[in-house]
Amino acid sequence: METSWDDRYAYRMKSMESSFIREILKLTQQPDVISFAGGLPAPKIFPVKEFQEAAYRTLEENSEKALQYGTTEGYLPLREMIAKRSARYGLKVRAENISITSGSQQALDLVGRLFIDRGDKIIVENPTYLGATQAWNAYGADYLPVSMDEEGMITSELEKALHKGAKFIYVLPNFQNPSGVTLSLKRRKELVALADRYRTPIIEDDPYGQIRFEGEHIPPVAVVDSEYRGQNGGSYDGNVIYLSTFSKLLAPGLRIAWAIGAESVMRRLVQAKQGADLHTSSFNQIAVYEVSQNDFLDKHVAVIRATYKERRDAMLEAMDELFPVEVKWTHPEGGMFLFVTLPEGMDAMKLFDKAVEKKVAYVPGSVFHPLGGGENTMRMNFSFPDPDTIREGIARLGKLLKEEIYAKQDFPV
Known part of the structure; x- marks a missing residue:
């Protein structure tokens, strides 16, 4: 008699579902489908040659460490490098405040x-x-x-949520996924003050912060928190856990990311990670460190910014020209996404199958609303397709949106 696996799964599996975006990506693997659905970096600018050279140096000069088990905290020179780079943005920390993880996920x-x-x-x-x-x-x-507007999370509504009691606040302050919106400095200060008043930690998720291609840099929430507490460097001991990744700066397949927090929190995080995977790939950590030397990372980030700005501009220009006037969208100053709002009553999820029939895809915005809502929204990725492909994809989607909107309004397409 065969075992019935269905009644063996842990209770937690009842709340676990496949990623909707991953399921969408399966549908869009056809070569003739133009996909704005995935949050994929541009593969044509992956630093292949530099990684070939870094991999050679890693094995030639550091093979005993690269191919061996490592510490759970991560490769010390890499953590020290992250600490130095963080200081550029005002976040003054030590290696002891940093833990390497297998991707931000x-x-x-x-x-x-x-x-x-x-x-x-x-x-x-x-x-x-x-x-x-x-x-x-x-x-x-x-x-x-908590609702958002063009300045990010509406902090005047945050206090109402804090009254209900929360374990922590989760924010993506820079070019947010999915909206593309950036949390203003004024709102960051209000967020930090409210979190302190209600003794509620903040998880700051910042995968896109270095991919700003217009506008002024805004200090990370962790920096605003440090200034609020009068901390001037040394061992960070603030109210924020800061997360970032090399997935958007070098290549996502490496799965190298990091967390920054108080040393006491990092010790606990290391304990949790030990039970998950012991440590992140030693080889990948050392290769990332090697490829980042001699200012290469700065030069490569500049290439990313220029590439993504060109692609964002191509998408915005095409949407201005080819989308119905009833459709609105965000204008991100960096990152990889923008968010589209359709007229009230339209359902981007129901429209998705028709879009795929026209060989274009996006992510329905409702999946990003944990308690429902957002049916008339969609997330669009501009980092992956080149400008010509973007224009063609927007033309296909614009034609579909005009058909749907004007057919209901009895207007000519």
């Missing part, structure tokens, strides 16, 4: 392991990053969504 999962008990309330932006809620659903999180 693992960092989000470890945050769940550390802090979330079933029924705990988490304050999130509305909409918010799907990968975070997917990670935390497994731990039984409940969500308190």
